[in-house]
Amino acid sequence: MTTKHPIGLIGLGVMGRSLALNLADHGFDVSLHDRSPQAVARSVADDTTGRLHGFESLADFVDSLAAPRKVLMMVNAGAPVDDVIAKIAPLLSPGDILVDGGNSLFADTERRSAELAASGLCFVGAGVSGGEEGARKGPAIMPGGPVEAWTALRPMFEAISAKVDGEPCVSHIGPGGAGHYVKMVHNGIEYGDMQLICEAYALMRAAGLDTDAMAAVFDEWNRGELRSYLIEITARILAQRDPDTGAPIVDVILDKAGQKGTGQWTLMNAAQNAVVVSTMGAAVDARVLSSMKATRLVASTRLQGPEARIDLPVAEWVELLRQALYASKIVSYAQGLDLMRTMSAQRGWNLDLGAIARLWRGGCIIRAQFLNRIAEAHADGQAPASLMLAPYFETALNGAQPAWRRVVAQAMLAGVPVPAMSASLAFFDAFRSARLPADLLQAQRDFFGAHTYERIDRPAGQFFHTVWPEVQG
Ligand code: 6PG
Numbered sequence: 001m002t003t004k005h006p007i008g009l010i011g012l013g014v015m016g017r018s019l020a021l022n023l024a025d026h027g028f029d030v031s032l033h034d035r036s037p038q039a040v041a042r043s044v045a046d047d048t049t050g051r052l053h054g055f056e057s058l059a060d061f062v063d064s065l066a067a068p069r070k071v072l073m074m075v076n077a078g079a080p081v082d083d084v085i086a087k088i089a090p091l092l093s094p095g096d097i098l099v100d101g102g103n104s105l106f107a108d109t110e111r112r113s114a115e116l117a118a119s120g121l122c123f124v125g126a127g128v129s130g131g132e133e134g135a136r137k138g139p140a141i142m143p144g145g146p147v148e149a150w151t152a153l154r155p156m157f158e159a160i161s162a163k164v165d166g167e168p169c170v171s172h173i174g175p176g177g178a179g180h181y182v183k184m185v186h187n188g189i190e191y192g193d194m195q196l197i198c199e200a201y202a203l204m205r206a207a208g209l210d211t212d213a214m215a216a217v218f219d220e221w222n223r224g225e226l227r228s229y230l231i232e233i234t235a236r237i238l239a240q241r242d243p244d245t246g247a248p249i250v251d252v253i254l255d256k257a258g259q260k261g262t263g264q265w266t267l268m269n270a271a272q273n274a275v276v277v278s279t280m281g282a283a284v285d286a287r288v289l290s291s292m293k294a295t296r297l298v299a300s301t302r303l304q305g306p307e308a309r310i311d312l313p314v315a316e317w318v319e320l321l322r323q324a325l326y327a328s329k330i331v332s333y334a335q336g337l338d339l340m341r342t343m344s345a346q347r348g349w350n351l352d353l354g355a356i357a358r359l360w361r362g363g364c365i366i367r368a369q370f371l372n373r374i375a376e377a378h379a380d381g382q383a384p385a386s387l388m389l390a391p392y393f394e395t396a397l398n399g400a401q402p403a404w405r406r407v408v409a410q411a412m413l414a415g416v417p418v419p420a421m422s423a424s425l426a427f428f429d430a431f432r433s434a435r436l437p438a439d440l441l442q443a444q445r446d447f448f449g450a451h452t453y454e455r456i457d458r459p460a461g462q463f464f465h466t467v468w469p470e471v472q473g
Helices: 014-025 036-048 056-061 079-091 106-117 129-138 145-158 178-206 209-219 229-239 261-273 278-289 293-302 314-347 354-358 370-377 391-414 418-431 438-449
Strands: 007-010 030-033 053-054 071-073 097-098 122-130 140-143
Touching: 007 014, 007 056, 014 030, 014 053, 014 145, 030 036, 030 056, 030 391, 030 418, 036 053, 056 079, 056 122, 056 229, 056 418, 071 079, 071 418, 079 097, 106 122, 106 178, 106 354, 122 129, 122 145, 122 178, 140 145, 140 178, 140 354, 178 209, 178 229, 178 261, 178 278, 178 314, 178 391, 178 418, 209 314, 261 278, 261 314, 278 293, 278 314, 278 418, 314 354, 314 370, 314 391, 314 418, 354 370, 370 391, 391 418
Parallel strands: 007 030, 007 071, 030 053, 071 097, 097 122
Antiparallel strands: 122 140
């Protein structure tokens, strides 16, 4: 072969095929390989540019690539990634670049980077968001790993990524597993956004809105500060009818949520780093609870509560909900940013939170107008201790908090679960409390374990112990 190709792609599932077609559309010749020759043939057949080239043998695939070779793996996270690496690494040469574009756990990416670096290979863990349509027309890409690998990949990644105001939705996130880490937090935030929207939907139902009315509300919200992809698709979903029954499609979909694990990974990482991500936590829990459908059906006949009915004028209620949703979303993002800030400091990743917010404005599932505000809050080297203390968000939260309280209180009284909205509000209230009941908690610890406490009237760092009375019995 005379002409070598600038990139190869392994794994032609939905995401892999779409990215290959996207690369071809942008003028890049792509070598393709998949364990299924049919998948390769299908992708080549879908291509109208003549730039996709299939290879049945992995050796021929590797041989078709220009040095330093760039190989993008789009296979399922976990063992499949290790399997592909085990097969391809011996065929590659020092300086070649292997990219994992799946939703891999960042710790796996760090391990693989170290293992491959030993043989001179550059490993890039790149989060890719946007689903099938994003991959085909412009995803958000979050690559981590060595800077020289980023420099080599940059022209291709910038060409195929989504653009906002002409800016490509891709940038070098940081070393090692930083790219996959940021994609994981993106997914945790995605879980929070989705659950908050679902709670607003439940509260609209409780106020008597039908799905067409709800679709109109989400459509309207999509014109204001809540403007985002997830609000937009919610409007479309609520307007959709089931072809078999003519009923609104949501009414025939079983209320059992699935999840692939990235939300749980985010929670585990937050717990390990003592960062509160309670909105995401509530969102993951809500999915788990929803999946216990059979037990819930039994409980629904045995455990009592009020009728899920909100008796407020619809227009008034919808406006309260809008404000509650926006405030809850701010808290959720503040928590996600706290987590990234903490891990960045701990690992020395030097994450640029403003650049990450800018990157997320397009292509990815959480793309939203609101991310401009987050980017602004971090512009020119600003680093607010919490997003909630950045001036725009402080004003937004203070403005929304009366409505937010009414919504959560009404929901509780009507027995409508709003775990994410209430977790966000509880976080807001704890965060803004000059004094919390942790004074009593410290006393309890000191009582049973002599763990000592600090005093409000003595310098920090001095610890005291009280000789507590003995407990009888
Ligand atoms: C994205 C999505 C994508 C995928 C998640 C959904 O950014 O494009 O987050 O990665 O849809 O895996 O995960 P769950 O199946 O856990 O909802």
